[in-house]
Amino acid sequence: MTKASAHLDTVVSDIADDMRARTERGDVATYIPELARVSPKHFGIAVITADGHVALGGDSDMPFSIQSVSKVFTLTLALGRYGDRLWRRVGREPSGSPFNSIVQLEREQGIPRNPFINAGAIAVTDMILSGHQPREALGEILSFMRFLADDPTISIDEAVAASEQRTGFRNAALANYMKSFGVLDNPVEMTLGVYFHQCAIAMSCKQLAMAGRFLAQSGRNPSTGLQVIQAERTRRINAVMLTCGHYDGSGEFAYRVGLPGKSGVGGGILAISPGEASIAVWSPGLDAAGNSHLGRIALETLSKRMDWSIFGA
Numbered sequence: 001m002t003k004a005s006a007h008l009d010t011v012v013s014d015i016a017d018d019m020r021a022r023t024e025r026g027d028v029a030t031y032i033p034e035l036a037r038v039s040p041k042h043f044g045i046a047v048i049t050a051d052g053h054v055a056l057g058g059d060s061d062m063p064f065s066i067q068s069v070s071k072v073f074t075l076t077l078a079l080g081r082y083g084d085r086l087w088r089r090v091g092r093e094p095s096g097s098p099f100n101s102i103v104q105l106e107r108e109q110g111i112p113r114n115p116f117i118n119a120g121a122i123a124v125t126d127m128i129l130s131g132h133q134p135r136e137a138l139g140e141i142l143s144f145m146r147f148l149a150d151d152p153t154i155s156i157d158e159a160v161a162a163s164e165q166r167t168g169f170r171n172a173a174l175a176n177y178m179k180s181f182g183v184l185d186n187p188v189e190m191t192l193g194v195y196f197h198q199c200a201i202a203m204s205c206k207q208l209a210m211a212g213r214f215l216a217q218s219g220r221n222p223s224t225g226l227q228v229i230q231a232e233r234t235r236r237i238n239a240v241m242l243t244c245g246h247y248d249g250s251g252e253f254a255y256r257v258g259l260p261g262k263s264g265v266g267g268g269i270l271a272i273s274p275g276e277a278s279i280a281v282w283s284p285g286l287d288a289a290g291n292s293h294l295g296r297i298a299l300e301t302l303s304k305r306m307d308w309s310i311f312g313a
């Protein structure tokens with residue numbers, strides 16, 4: 001083992017010990033009833049370096065609901081299919097608003113600020129759905145995750161999907177509102193059905209860090225050597241993760257962690273140290289902006305101790 005790998009192992013194990021001992025853990029999301037059943041006690045971390053070293057800590061093998069982390073992967077798929085035409089449907093500016101805010105949509109004629117707030121992600125999913133049945137579109141998203149993570153066992157938690165389908169009134173409002181501006185092409189129920197299921201994909205930190213490797217490696221999937229997406233697009237996805245990946249907590253995340261990252265209300269965060277590592281953390285307790293409380297603290301420590309901030313040593 002190289003000295004750098006040994007150092008990373010020590011840092012990851014210190015972080016897992018530190019997070020296990022913390023009492024202030026944030027609040028688990030309750031607006032999707034099924035997510036409220038998850039214990040806030042969990043913490044997991046997985047780091048996969050560009051040279052293939054894997055460092056794991058805590059509950060790194062326990063699957064959780066990836067929720068909005070899925071938006072990075074649907075954006076990648078849609079960019080692959082539509083190229084820069086995608087940006088006619090959705091912007092790429094930070095929203096400065098909560099993830100499910102409706103006010104900005106009215107002012108901006110139904111064009112969502114960015115692909116990572118709910119409205120933007122629903123618009124991206126609608127683009128993936130076009131020309132397909134919902135089942136096929138979902139199959140495409142799931143196969144993409146399995147291919148990236150090199151793991152055919154990744155699946156959808158149907159109970160979580162059904163739970164959100166029953167209670168996702170705000171997302172239905174956002175989708176109907178966009179539909180009224182002609183931003184969605186497909187029937188609202190179909191687009192939402194795919195969106196709720198993509199959010200309900202269950203993955204462990206290890207699987208998620210595996211799936212994110214292409215973002216740390218200029219678009220290349222190291223398992224197959226295949227280029228998932230062009231290097232230039234990869235840089236741009238990372239840029240949107242940095243500026244928009246944590247909703248109205250994106251500035252704070254960039255300030256403290258200094259890495260592109262995407263959070264989800266299941267408590268997961270995928271963070272990328274370009275050229276260095278793909279990182280996934282999970283702790284279900286959230287802060288006021290809906291981002292994992294301990295996940296952010298863990299990434300702040302990791303980036304500091306590994307000198308990984310993109311803003312310099």
Ligand code: GLN
Nearest residue numbers: 067068099118199264265
């Ligand atoms: N499925 C969730 C929702 O639409 C995703 C939100 C999130 O993870 N921030 O509300």
